[in-house]
Amino acid sequence: MIRTLTSPRNPALKEVRALQAKKVRRERRLFVAEGEDLLDAARAAGVTPRAVFGDADRLGPADHRLADLPEATAVYLVPGDILAAASTLAAPPRVLAVLPQPGPWGFADVDFPPDPAAFLAGVGDPGNVGTLVRSAAALGVGWLALAPGSADPYHPRAVRAAMGSTFSLPVLSGVRVEDLATRGEMRTVAAAAEGGRPPWEVDLTGPLMLVLGSEREGLGDLGGRLGPSEIVTIPQSDGAESLNVAAAGAALFSEMRRQRLSAR
Amino acid sequence: MIRTLTSPRNPALKEVRALQAKKVRRERRLFVAEGEDLLDAARAAGVTPRAVFGDADRLGPADHRLADLPEATAVYLVPGDILAAASTLAAPPRVLAVLPQPGPWGFADVDFPPDPAAFLAGVGDPGNVGTLVRSAAALGVGWLALAPGSADPYHPRAVRAAMGSTFSLPVLSGVRVEDLATRGEMRTVAAAAEGGRPPWEVDLTGPLMLVLGSEREGLGDLGGRLGPSEIVTIPQSDGAESLNVAAAGAALFSEMRRQRLSAR
Numbered sequence: 001m002i003r004t005l006t007s008p009r010n011p012a013l014k015e016v017r018a019l020q021a022k023k024v025r026r027e028r029r030l031f032v033a034e035g036e037d038l039l040d041a042a043r044a045a046g047v048t049p050r051a052v053f054g055d056a057d058r059l060g061p062a063d064h065r066l067a068d069l070p071e072a073t074a075v076y077l078v079p080g081d082i083l084a085a086a087s088t089l090a091a092p093p094r095v096l097a098v099l100p101q102p103g104p105w106g107f108a109d110v111d112f113p114p115d116p117a118a119f120l121a122g123v124g125d126p127g128n129v130g131t132l133v134r135s136a137a138a139l140g141v142g143w144l145a146l147a148p149g150s151a152d153p154y155h156p157r158a159v160r161a162a163m164g165s166t167f168s169l170p171v172l173s174g175v176r177v178e179d180l181a182t183r184g185e186m187r188t189v190a191a192a193a194e195g196g197r198p199p200w201e202v203d204l205t206g207p208l209m210l211v212l213g214s215e216r217e218g219l220g221d222l223g224g225r226l227g228p229s230e231i232v233t234i235p236q237s238d239g240a241e242s243l244n245v246a247a248a249g250a251a252l253f254s255e256m257r258r259q260r261l262s263a264r
Numbered sequence: 265m266i267r268t269l270t271s272p273r274n275p276a277l278k279e280v281r282a283l284q285a286k287k288v289r290r291e292r293r294l295f296v297a298e299g300e301d302l303l304d305a306a307r308a309a310g311v312t313p314r315a316v317f318g319d320a321d322r323l324g325p326a327d328h329r330l331a332d333l334p335e336a337t338a339v340y341l342v343p344g345d346i347l348a349a350a351s352t353l354a355a356p357p358r359v360l361a362v363l364p365q366p367g368p369w370g371f372a373d374v375d376f377p378p379d380p381a382a383f384l385a386g387v388g389d390p391g392n393v394g395t396l397v398r399s400a401a402a403l404g405v406g407w408l409a410l411a412p413g414s415a416d417p418y419h420p421r422a423v424r425a426a427m428g429s430t431f432s433l434p435v436l437s438g439v440r441v442e443d444l445a446t447r448g449e450m451r452t453v454a455a456a457a458e459g460g461r462p463p464w465e466v467d468l469t470g471p472l473m474l475v476l477g478s479e480r481e482g483l484g485d486l487g488g489r490l491g492p493s494e495i496v497t498i499p500q501s502d503g504a505e506s507l508n509v510a511a512a513g514a515a516l517f518s519e520m521r522r523q524r525l526s527a528r
Contacts, residue, residue, distance in 0.1 A: 041505075127391065131508055131510075131511055134505055134507065134508055134511070135507060135508070135511045137501065137504045137505065138498075138500040138501060138504040138505060138506065138507050139498070139500065139501065139507075140501050161508070163505040164505050165504065165505050168503075168504075198522070198525070200522045200526070234402075234403070234518055234521070235521060235525060236402040236403065237401065237402060237403070237404050239432075240401045240402040240429065240432075241305075241398055241401065241402060241427040241428050241429050242402065243398065243399060243402050243403075243514065244395055244398060244399070244425070244514075246395075246510075246511060246514075247395055247398070247399045247510065247511065247513075247514035248514070249511075250507065250508075250510075250511035250512070250514045250515045251514045251515050251517075251518035251519075253515075254498055254515035254518065254519065255515075255518065255519070255522070257498070257499060258462070258464045258519070261462070261499060262464070
């Protein structure tokens with residue numbers, strides 16, 4: 001059954017807006033996916049949306065995006081301006097969905113030693129976290145661990161940047177180096193803006209934890225605390241700005257994939 | 265001399281807001297850099313800002329960001345809330361600068377055959393264009409050509425993503441395949457989401473035009489119209505979403521750099 005909402009003060013719409021806050025997302029273990037591509041990706045991954053909101057000015061009740069939803073999903077038609085006010089996008093989408101966060105993923109869900117995984121230390125921009133989720137899933141990184149202080153992978157911009165990969169890649173949040181160290185020794189390869197060896201001169205096959213830090217704060221002393229470690233730096237043109245952390249991650253994951261496919 | 269502005273209707277502030285529109289940026293050949301990092305990068309590149317606006321609530325007139333500017337730069341102190349209203353950022357910066365666009369870059373300013381350059385076809389997101397500018401400058405791509413319909417490299421998000429590379433990398437806008445074809449034959453390597461050879465199995469040394477398209481619209485028939493062409497695809501995990509175009513670009517540029525440095 002599709003309900004029609006006309007008041008922005010309706011509790012279901014209030015929840016959508018409340019979920020713009022990380023604290024609320026974390027407490028309720030929910031997040032908002034904006035747009036039909038993300039809703040499709042969630043459905044394809046077997047996720048049952050808690051609620052779906054359609055723009056009544058652009059979609060009718062028979063539209064497949066609203067009609068073909070599981071019984072347990074609450075479905076609403078909402079006037080366009082009211083739905084737009086609940087969206088974080090400048091060009092509001094036709095559908096918004098409230099979804100359960102995957103997981104919670106824990107160490108019991110992932111492989112040790114990682115083969116491979118990536119540890120993000122201080123990546124504070126949600127778009128970068130989302131792009132790294134997408135690149136990791138595409139290039140064979142099995143899971144991600146996010147250090148405390150990283151951007152929330154369920155931030156609206158992270159969810160958009162990750163595309164459907166939010167639903168498939170295990171992401172462990174709030175992971176400290178100490179937590180990792182209790183899991184046993186693992187080889188680490190950390191990307192740094194300068195001072196490391198080119199990644200193609202370092203063995204990126206076999207069990208491995210890749211470490212990516214933010215450009216501003218660097219990596220700190222993460223490597224040696226977990227086991228044998230190496231620093232890699234993608235050689236850059238003289239005088240150029242360093243690579244964005246998501247670009248550096250894509251380049252490193254791709255080089256790892258090259259080595260692994262070539263080693264077969 | 266530093267002037268104090270108190271009205272949002274001041275013409276200088278009106279210009280900052282007007283420059284949020286691509287049309288105005290293009291006509292006046294100006295753009296806005298938000299934040300002191302970008303202002304510093306512009307200064308380091310020898311750019312004379314047309315105007316700099318400081319947040320009077322956070323900076324005094326003796327602050328070096330306002331005091332050490334060229335004679336030709338108009339400098340203003342503005343109440344924080346009024347400056348914030350002229351910013352596109354959720355967390356408004358302490359300084360905004362109106363800068364002349366570099367160039368205009370034309371074919372006379374760049375090398376043919378390109379060694380190497382990149383052609384962006386249908387990359388509509390300003391953040392992706394900016395990230396590609398930054399990655400290109402860092403990884404040895406000499407210049408960029410943007411097809412009509414690409415995002416404006418002087419969009420606020422593009423400028424932020426490019427960091428200082430906006431000031432160093434020649435970017436030719438509104439370039440059609442026909443325009444390129446008149447410059448003579450060139451070898452092209454186009455990245456596609458599927459169906460191409462792994463980039464590490466294709467020669468990426470020597471004169472070369474890399475072609476990157478948006479994930480949605482693909483590349484069209486760009487390759488063969490310019491000369492010998494090859495399609496590359498970064499091999500991805502089964503069932504994964506394709507890579508973001510800026511991530512794919514970083515991976516491709518990095519692989520090119522590996523081949524070029526290894527071939528020395």
